[in-house]
Amino acid sequence: MTFTLPKKTRILWQTRLVFAFACVCAAVAFFSRFTLWFLLPAAIIATIGLVFAFVYVPFYFKSYKITVDENSIAITKGIIIKTTNIMPFPRLVFAQSFTTPLSQLMKMKCVMLKAARGWMLIPEIDNINADFLLDNLKVKPND
Numbered sequence: 001m002t003f004t005l006p007k008k009t010r011i012l013w014q015t016r017l018v019f020a021f022a023c024v025c026a027a028v029a030f031f032s033r034f035t036l037w038f039l040l041p042a043a044i045i046a047t048i049g050l051v052f053a054f055v056y057v058p059f060y061f062k063s064y065k066i067t068v069d070e071n072s073i074a075i076t077k078g079i080i081i082k083t084t085n086i087m088p089f090p091r092l093v094f095a096q097s098f099t100t101p102l103s104q105l106m107k108m109k110c111v112m113l114k115a116a117r118g119w120m121l122i123p124e125i126d127n128i129n130a131d132f133l134l135d136n137l138k139v140k141p142n143d
Contacts, residue, residue: 005064008106009124013061014053015102021049066122068136073113075120091115095137097130113137 025042032038056079065076072088093116097109109130111122122133 001069002065002067003125003129004066005061005123006108006126008108008126010058010061012103012106012108012124013057017049017053017057021045021053025049061123064123066125068133073120073133075122085118085120087113087115087118087120089137092137095134097134099124 025046028038028045029042030038032042059079060077063077063079063082067074067076072086074084074086076082076084093114095111095113097111099109103110103124106124107127108124109127110124111130111133113120113122122130125133
């Protein structure tokens with residue numbers, strides 16, 4: 001099974017980034033009451049934040065491709081430099097899923113897979129896909 005990240009993931013991360021950069025801009029702009037020169041860094045930070053949220057993030061999350069087969073899970077991602085992480089199921093130590101309040105409102109979960117020497121993070125995917133993935137990772141008894 002091969003799937004990509006839903007558009008809700010991009011919207012969720014754009015919301016998070018805009019809020020984070022708005023807080024940083026507000027903190028820098030707070031000092032503009034002492035001198036107006038602090039408005040310039042606030043404007044630069046706001047511009048960088050908007051470009052990052054609305055240009056880089058859509059391309060980055062569109063590049064995600066998650067492939068699950070009988071023996072392993074592979075995640076391919078990247079814009080300029082493409083990376084592929086492959087985790088064989090026998091090396092998997094444990095898997096966990098977690099949600100934040102905002103992702104819970106959007107009915108999404110983040111999945112983390114850990115092996116002996118590494119880990120994989122799958123950004124927020126729909127609850128149905130996350131549950132399907134976690135159910136397929138359960139250890140089956142040997143015949």
